[in-house]
Amino acid sequence: MSSNLPKTGGSYRVLHCVRLGAPEDVLEFADMPRGPLPPGHVRLRVRAAGVNFPDLLMLAGEYQHKPPLPFIPGFEAAGDILEVAADVTEWQPGMAVLVHCRTGAFAEELVAPVAALLPKPAQYSYEQAAAFPVAANTAWAGLVARGDLRRGERLLVLGAGGGTGMAAVALGAQLGARVIAVASSAAKRQAARQAGAEITLDSGNPDWPRELLALTADHGSDVVFDPVGGAAFHAAWKTVAPNGRYLVIGFASGERPSLPANKLLLRGAALIGVRAGEQLRRQPALEPLMRHNLSNWLVSGQGRPLVSEIHPFNRAARAISRLGQRQAVGKLVLRIA
Numbered sequence: 001m002s003s004n005l006p007k008t009g010g011s012y013r014v015l016h017c018v019r020l021g022a023p024e025d026v027l028e029f030a031d032m033p034r035g036p037l038p039p040g041h042v043r044l045r046v047r048a049a050g051v052n053f054p055d056l057l058m059l060a061g062e063y064q065h066k067p068p069l070p071f072i073p074g075f076e077a078a079g080d081i082l083e084v085a086a087d088v089t090e091w092q093p094g095m096a097v098l099v100h101c102r103t104g105a106f107a108e109e110l111v112a113p114v115a116a117l118l119p120k121p122a123q124y125s126y127e128q129a130a131a132f133p134v135a136a137n138t139a140w141a142g143l144v145a146r147g148d149l150r151r152g153e154r155l156l157v158l159g160a161g162g163g164t165g166m167a168a169v170a171l172g173a174q175l176g177a178r179v180i181a182v183a184s185s186a187a188k189r190q191a192a193r194q195a196g197a198e199i200t201l202d203s204g205n206p207d208w209p210r211e212l213l214a215l216t217a218d219h220g221s222d223v224v225f226d227p228v229g230g231a232a233f234h235a236a237w238k239t240v241a242p243n244g245r246y247l248v249i250g251f252a253s254g255e256r257p258s259l260p261a262n263k264l265l266l267r268g269a270a271l272i273g274v275r276a277g278e279q280l281r282r283q284p285a286l287e288p289l290m291r292h293n294l295s296n297w298l299v300s301g302q303g304r305p306l307v308s309e310i311h312p313f314n315r316a317a318r319a320i321s322r323l324g325q326r327q328a329v330g331k332l333v334l335r336i337a
Contacts, residue, residue: 010034014107015316016070020061023317027059027073032107041111042091043083047126049105050076051311051319051332052134052163053227053252058103059320064275067103073320074105078120078129079337088114096120100133102277106316108336115287121299131305131331134276135167136294139225141276142247143171144293145286147223151176156212156221158236159228159252160197161188163331166306168225169195174302180212180221182232184326191306191329209238223247230255237263244269252326306330 011031019026037043055073057063078098084091091097091114098120099105099112120129143149155172159165160181172179173196180199181192189200199215201208213220220241226233230253237259240246246269264271280287297303308330311319319332 012108013313014072015074015313017059017073018070020059020069023056023059023320027317027320029314030070032072032109034109035111037083037085037111039085039087040115041085041113042081042088042097042117044077044079044097044099044110044112045082046077046079046105046108046110046336048078048130048310049074049334049336050131050134050163051316051323051334052076053250053323054134055320056323065102065277072104072107074101074103074107076100076130076133077105077110077336078124078126079110082109090114091117096126096129098129098133100137105130106313106334106336118291118295118298121301123301124298124304125307127307127310127333127335128304131163131307131333132298132303135163135305135331136171136297136303137290138164138227138249138274138276139167139171140290140293140297141279142225142249142274143168143175143223145279145283145290146272146274147225147245147247149175149177149223152178153222154178154180154216154219154241156180156182156224156236156239157192157197158182158203158224158226158232160192160195160200161185161329162227162252162326163305164227164249165225166191166195166330167303169197170303171297172196172225174297177223180215182208182236185329187329195306203232206235209235212239220244225249227252229253229257231257233257233259240267240269242268246271248273307333309333310335 014032155177161183179197181197220239224246227249229251309332
């Protein structure tokens with residue numbers, strides 16, 4: 001089935017990264033000609049797009065994936081299907097969906113493969129739906145696919161007031177873990193408690209690892225979810241329990257820490273790198289399980305993200321820069337249409 005829009009012709013507005021650097025210096029709006037729709041794809045009218053820390057890294061040329069210039073940033077979006085390819089039968093024009101993509105979300109329209117889509121629940125706004133895919137995928141890839149988090153284990157989440165950290169808190173609680181959240185402000189710690197954390201600690205207090213050990217009767221953390229890196233990595237490592245799993249998610253602090261191998265040996269612990277975007281490309285057999293789990297989590301409402309800021313499309317550069325200031329609670333979203 002196809003909409004009454006032409007498959008080619010016309011144009012739509014996009015936000016291009018034309019060179020590498022700070023968001024305010026490298027982003028420009030442009031008109032993109034509408035091309036033909038490939039098999040197995042749909043065309044979306046984008047209503048909202050999530051803003052993520054990797055957007056900031058990609059614009060600076062510091063992210064693992066380095067698309068050729070110029071490129072359209074944006075890893076996640078929500079909107080309405082405008083058109084489907086002739087071979088697509090399970091999706092129809094008019095359906096509201098959310099999508100996880102490698103690039104391209106900061107645009108009025110987006111062409112996406114059907115495998116990247118999930119239906120938008122009616123109880124979610126477009127902004128909430130657009131804020132779900134990246135954080136949820138990262139939390140699931142870390143805690144389930146790589147971390148094997150089990151009911152009753154103690155899960156330590158660093159950067160728990162951000163979008164990814166908060167998703168890890170919510171998923172950890174849903175999986176039956178006892179969640180300990182570390183965050184830098186009272187507002188972030190309160191948001192983490194509302195997401196499901198049993199204990200919250202102030203990352204600005206250098207004694208928080210000692211507090212954690214005291215509160216857990218010296219047991220420590222069975223699993224650590226770390227999107228921060230830097231000094232937080234070394235502090236959190238002090239809390240890792242014997243046979244614990246330390247999940248390296250990213251380096252929002254800007255510092256990539258290192259760890260002597262003997263420390264792994266002494267604790268019998270595992271240091272595990274998590275690249276959520278690569279997980280399915282390397283293990284495609286995981287896709288049905290992940291989609292099933294995320295769909296259930298989405299529909300349940302337990303993974304509904306906290307959207308603290310909604311920025312207009314023409315203030316995208318400012319929104320991305322806000323993430324570098326590390327002051328936002330939960331997720332930032334662009335309202336596109």
